[in-house]
Amino acid sequence: MNKGTNSLNLHGIHLKENKHMEGGTVQKHHHQIYQILYVLKDEGKVTLNEKEFDFNQDNVAFITPFSNHSIVANSKMTVLTLEFEVNDLDTEFQEEIINNYFDFSQLIELNLFQAGEIRQLLRKMLYEQSLGNPINRLGMKIYLSELLLILANSQEEPKMLDANTLRAERLRKYIDTHYFEMINTRDISMKLGMSMRHINHIFKEQYNITPIQYLTEVRLELTKKMLLETDKDIASICFEVGFESLATFYRTFKNYTNLSPNRFRAQYKSL
Numbered sequence: 252m253n254k255g256t257n258s259l260n261l262h263g264i265h266l267k268e269n270k271h272m273e274g275g276t277v278q279k280h281h282h283q284i285y286q287i288l289y290v291l292k293d294e295g296k297v298t299l300n301e302k303e304f305d306f307n308q309d310n311v312a313f314i315t316p317f318s319n320h321s322i323v324a325n326s327k328m329t330v331l332t333l334e335f336e337v338n339d340l341d342t343e344f345q346e347e348i349i350n351n352y353f354d355f356s357q358l359i360e361l362n363l364f365q366a367g368e369i370r371q372l373l374r375k376m377l378y379e380q381s382l383g384n385p386i387n388r389l390g391m392k393i394y395l396s397e398l399l400l401i402l403a404n405s406q407e408e409p410k411m412l413d414a415n416t417l418r419a420e421r422l423r424k425y426i427d428t429h430y431f432e433m434i435n436t437r438d439i440s441m442k443l444g445m446s447m448r449h450i451n452h453i454f455k456e457q458y459n460i461t462p463i464q465y466l467t468e469v470r471l472e473l474t475k476k477m478l479l480e481t482d483k484d485i486a487s488i489c490f491e492v493g494f495e496s497l498a499t500f501y502r503t504f505k506n507y508t509n510l511s512p513n514r515f516r517a518q519y520k521s522l
Contacts, residue, residue, distance in 0.1 A: 263336035264391045266376050271295065271324035279321040285353075287333040287398070288312040288322075289373060295324040297358065304358040309366040311359040311402060318356040331373055339392055344399075352403040363442045364425045365405050372398045418443060419457040422450070426462065430469045431493040436462075470494065471507045478516040485512045 263284075268291075271277070279298070288297070290310050297306040298321045299314065306312065306322065314320050322330070337345055361369060372394050379390040422439065436447045439462055443450055451461045458465060470492040477488045486497060494500035504512050 263339045264376075264388075264395055265334045266373065266380055267332050267334075269330045269332050271322065271328040271330065273324060273326050275324045275328075277322040279319050281317050281319050282314070282334075283316050285316060285335050285337060286312075286314040287335075287402075288314065289331045289333070289369065290328065291331055292329040293324070293326040295322055295326070295328045297322050299356040299358065306358070309361050309363075309369075311361060311369070312356070313353055313359060313402065314356045315353065320356060333373070333376070333395070333398075335395055340396060340399075344396060348399050348403050352406055353399070359402055359405055361405055362421050363444065364421060365401055367442055368401050369398060372401075415453040416457060418450075419454045422454060422462055423458065423465065426466050426469060430466060430473070431491065433493070433495070434463075434466055467503060467507075471504060474500075474504060474512070475508070475515065478512060479520050488512070 288306075288311065290306055290308050292308060294305065294307040297304050297312050298319075299312060300318055300320075304310075304312075306328075312320070322328075337349055340349065376391055376394045376398075379387040379394070422443070426434065439450060440447045454460070454462050454465070460468070473492050474488055477483055477491070478485075481488075483491075489497050489500040494503070501511060504510075504515070508515055510518065
């Protein structure tokens with residue numbers, strides 16, 4: 252079949268569920284819009300511009316306008332299809348993200364951290380779409396931008412042959428970009444699908460520090476920078492870098508620097 256047009260809701264952004272029966276086929280076709288296909292369940296094959304790829308759970312197919320594509324389901328496959336028009340994104344975002352990372356159709360394989368973020372954003376978009384008010388349409392645009400940013404960043408991931416080295420690097424990068432969130436050993440273990448003992452081993456082997464120690468170090472180094480380069484209140488800094496308790500923040504900072512945050516700022520800011 253050849254789909255030349257699509258009618259989009261929510262001012263050019265629409266998210267829908269497509270169920271494919273085992274052995275089902277979506278024949279080669281194209282659209283005049285962008286599509287992001289996310290495999291929610293099971294597996295199949297996707298063909299993008301005559302090249303066939305395995306299309307498994309947590310894979311993303313990014314499809315540009317007028318790009319031929321087709322799908323074959325190996326089992327009962329569920330795919331979330333996000334459709335949008337580039338005009339829904341601001342000009343700078345179009346130039347920096349769409350033009351630099353998504354100028355052709357491609358399969359994107361997500362790691363567990365990225366897949367978790369994508370799934371959460373898709374849930375939020377389904378909720379906003381169900382309401383359909385102007386503020387919800389704005390929410391759809393914001394979440395679309397976040398989703399595209401994650402997909403763009405996924406392409407910057409270094410290519411590593413050793414699986415444990417790659418896992419450690421993914422976790423380090425995740426901490427570097429999510430230090431402000433509540434990250435605990437249980438979350439890390441669930442995201443990577445392995446015991447925390449093994450995670451500590453591979454991370455320490457690579458960086459000579461455990462993930463939680465590294466998280467604390469990232470937060471405290473940023474705290475030092477903010478104390479010296481800004482006039483932000485210490486409670487605000489505590490909140491910004493991800494500490495939930497001011498008492499814990501003070502105690503951890505003093506153990507790390509042998510000075511309280513106030514004393515550190517007073518002693519080094521004038522240097």
